[in-house]
Amino acid sequence: MIQNLFRKQKKYATIPSPQVKKDIPEGLMRKCPDCGSIIVTKELEKNLKVCKKCQYHFPMTAPERIASLIDEERFFELDADLSSKDPLSFPNYSAKLASDREKTNMNEAIVTGEGTVGGHPCIIGVMDSRFRMGSMGSVVGEKIARAANRASMKRYPFILFSASGGARMQEGVLSLMQMAKTSAALERMHRNRVLFVSVLTNPTTGGVSASFSSLGDINLAEPKALIGFAGRRVIEQTVRQKLPDDFQTAEFLLKNGQLDKVVPRCEMRQTLIRVLDLHTVGGSLD
Template sequence: MLKDLFKKQRKYATITMPSEQAKREIPEGIMQKCPKCGTIMYAKELEKNLKVCKACGYHFSMSAPERICATVDEGRFFEYDVDMLSEDPLGFPDYRKKLKSDMEKTNLNEAVVTGEGTIGGYPAVIGVMDSRFRMGSMGSVVGEKIARAAERAVTKRYPFILFSASGGARMQEGVLSLMQMAKTSAALERMHREKVLFISVLTNPTTGGVSASFASLGDINIAEPGALIGFAGRRVIEQTVRQKLPEDFQTAEFLLKHGQLDMVVPRTELREMLIRLLDLHSYGREHE
């Protein structure tokens, strides 16, 4: 009897592993694991929180349709240049095949979606890059769509908000992709001369020729927390300067600290921040 009174309690609960049949019955993609903190969460809950981990604040990638849905007022987006498609000017091996594969996978025609919509009731021209399509690389069509969006912003006197997510210039188009840096920069310079607001939002990742051109030319430059932003990769830079770089090098926080960004805004607060900026801009336009 006394032995039963002082019976040792188990420190750990018994864990029952699901059977193979149970595993098969769980729909694929119902759970997602945070790559930063390892927290496992329901995919639907993650989507409700705009794909931001509630445990550590890690920002998962968003597709262009998801970003547009999270940013613009419901039903207030009208897409530009839907039918523009990339060609294969250099006859690069398998380029056409890869473009077709990305079109089927993403249901997009290119790595950027441009159009106009309202945010908090304020009209704006909006561009969103999608890293699922050729890693968001900038080819001739991407550059042309962004330049045309900037021109429409000038014509309509609407602010231009561009979300960048890119691995840089598209190697399959060679020098033609590099020319897009000059084209987009020239279009944004016209916006500057015409005093039309350009807000650049840099997301993870924004690198290469995109970071070296239009992504860094905003009147206001905003980034999401933890976003990788830079031109060349860490290893290349370390080999060139022969120095060990800081751990947070090329992060949004590092760039903010060194004056390359105006603010770092969590995704869950970004729409409200954009509305505030558009409101301030609208007030300023009324009193010019």
């Protein structure tokens, strides 16, 4: 009996039964891709989807972003009925659009509307990377152009959050044309001295970064956001040089003068309110 007290006990692994696995709610926890921390989903959402340990910014949906910025119940969506067609009869494009509409409950990769931020009436646009990776098709360009024209007409500041993989290849040249159309609409805003604030989030690349997202009177970005036109490897092969480790990050762009400020998500609303307070009188540039 005494020998049994000092005998090494075998360790057994406990395997949860299928029933126990079913009882654990799906999506209860999230793992931070940057530091590896396990985070309770509800706690993550309370912190605006920012990891408390390493400050990694998880992607936000357009509705979540709008809710974090506007004054309570002060947002009215515009052009919600616009949706993309398949002008080039691109293989499986229509099916993929239908799938994204069902998955996101959105008609397109951007939500535009009117709202108030800190009491300031604004036109707001928010791109959503869940829908075709936020790619810019003809409807995305049209909604941005309409929003800019409305801001110009009503003399409201226009705040646009970009999150995109670039132009939408399934629409070919029609997608590329949106770069010129949106830029022209923003130029009309500039001539009318109406404020345009562009906020670049992770990622903002391709034709979007080369057009409207870089044309703000004030350009802001979230920390560590990937911002650039071509991919890192393509650029290195072209220039035949090793690029800095922080190349195409928000911090790199700030250091080299392309951004005005890198703003953590928890400070974004107050930063925008401060910008609107300083730069707008009735919606026009001071």
